[in-house]
Structure formats: C-alpha cells, structure tokens
Amino acid sequence: MTHEGRQLRTFILAGGCFWCLDAIYQRTRGVHAVISGYLGGHTSAPNYEQVCSGMSGHAEAVAVIFDEAVVPAEIILDMFFTLHDPTTLNRQGHDVGTQYRSAMFPLDETQRQEFQQAIDKFAKLYPDPIVTTFEEPGDFWLAEDVHQDYYSNYAATGYCRVIIDPKLAKVKKYYGSWLKSS
Template sequence: MKTYVLAGGCFWCLDAVYRRLRGVTDVESGYTGGGYPNPDYYTVCSGTTGHAEAVKVTFDEAVIPAEVILDVFFATHDPTTLNRQGYDVGTQYRSAMFYLDDEQQREFTEAIDRAQEQWDDPIVTEVTRASTWYPAEEMHQDFYSRQPGNGYCQVIINPKLAKARKYYSQWLAA
C-alpha cells in the first residue's frame, strides 16, 4: 500500500473522486501544512492556520498505478490558480502535494511535468515535505456520499466526478 497527501481546494471534492477509484483502500480528509496545533474546520477556514484542506489517499499499486492517482489529482482541480479553487479562496484551498519521502517528491515533480502539458498557464502546485496530519471532523469524511443533494455537491463536486468518469472510467469501481 502507498499513501499520498494531496490538497486541491475543498477536501470534499478530492475525497469524492478518490473514493470511487478501484484500488483506493482509504481516503481521509484532514488538515496539514500549517503550524497551528490541533486545527478544526472553522480555524482552517479562517485562513489563519497555514493549513490546507487535504486528503490522505491510500491505494494498492497492484490495482491502480501511482501515476493514475496523481494524474487524476491534476485532472480534477485547477493547479494553475494560486490559493483558490473556484469560489473557495485562501491558502487553505491551495494546490499542494505533501511528500513523505524523497521518492514521493520525485513522483510529484514528474506528475507536475506530465500535467503541465494539459494546462496553458503554469502549474503553481506546492510540493512540500509532509508535516503533522490532523484528521478532519467526522462530518467531513465521505461528505459527498452522505449528502449528494447538498448544493455544493451538485454544483462543484458533480462536474469533477463527471470529468473523472470521462477520462478515468477504466479505473472507476463498479
């Protein structure tokens, strides 16, 4: 098993996409990248903690290649906008990849190079050594599956899921 820590705007979006991929064994929403101890949703949303909303994605490379996990990341958020994704604005919504070791740092850099071919503007995704991970509150775990009728889910997450289906259907769970 391998685990990546990725941030691409609101964690509900990445959580929803990754939970639907074959070979992904766990997704946990949380906060990382800042210096504020024991943050919660409200302090992170204030933009004062330095933390990003992120997901820890654990997957089986025998089922889904690491490159696919990373390519899905770049296909389902805009890595060219600094500190924002759509209406979500602030450093807590930055595009970031938090590496656990030198191998992951290399994998992340290679993924950015691959993804840049798909984007006209420069990718601004931050690549940083992973820091303390703080799991998000239970209400944020698997948010989309529990509240698919929520307006945010309908307007923001559904188009990301549609994009994942369009380009990565062979990797979707049945």
C-alpha cells in the same frame, strides 16, 4: 503499510476543498481509504473553522491510501491534476484562501520524484504555469467526522451537485475504467 498481505501506498494531496478529492478517490478502484484532514499549518489540532479562516495556515488535504497492484500511482496523480486547476493560486473556483491551495506532501524522495514527474507532465497540458507546491508533511490533523466521505453522505446538497458532480463527471470521462462500478 500492508493490509491483508498487500503493500499499500499513501499520497497526501491538497487541491481545493477536500470534499472534492475525497469524492473522486472514494470511488477509485484500488483505493483502500481516503482520510480528510488538515496539513501544512502552524496551529496545533486545528478545527474546520480555524482552517477556513485562513489563519491556521493549513490546507484542506486528503491522505489517499491505495494498492498500486490495482491502481498505478500515475493514475492517482493524473486524477489529482485533472479534477482541480493546479494553475490557480490559493483558490479553486469560488473557494478562495490558502486553505484551498494546490499542494503535494511527499513522504519520501521517491514520492517527490513521482510528484515532480506528474507536474512536468501536466505543465505541458495547461496553458498557464502550474502553481502546485511541495510542502513538508508535518502533522496531519484528522478533519471532523462530518468531512469524512462527505459526498456519499450529502450528495443532494447544493455544493455537491454544483461543484463535485461536474468534477466526478470529468474524472469519469477520462478515467472511468479506474472507477468502481456504481
């Protein structure tokens, strides 16, 4: 994909609630867009309630569209493995269910290799085994408008203050130079 003469790349990632991933990547330099959606399930055109029920089989995921000339793919993946716990199966904190699984959806063999390198790198840093799966991308179903850039619109809510703010602080601690100035 090109945008204004730039070569953009897209990673599709699932690591718990998509609001958390969206909040981090929306604030990352070189990220052109973050799109929240549902992926990896068996229901056609699922909605939030269907996905949250766990019955659709979908994961909450984000498509991160970024300019690698500004932010390296490795940083996008390092942030992913820093902001969620890739060692917990089908859960992130109090969010429990297959919709909160840790998964990567490689779009080609190059991405599959990059994703595997990131898993191998972080496997050395976590005391427990990484359970992040590779899944076929399939159809990416756009999440409802309320879920797009959720944190920017609802930062004062309890979920954002209690769950997302600490994740932002953690990413800022390790990757602050990659974040946009506020």
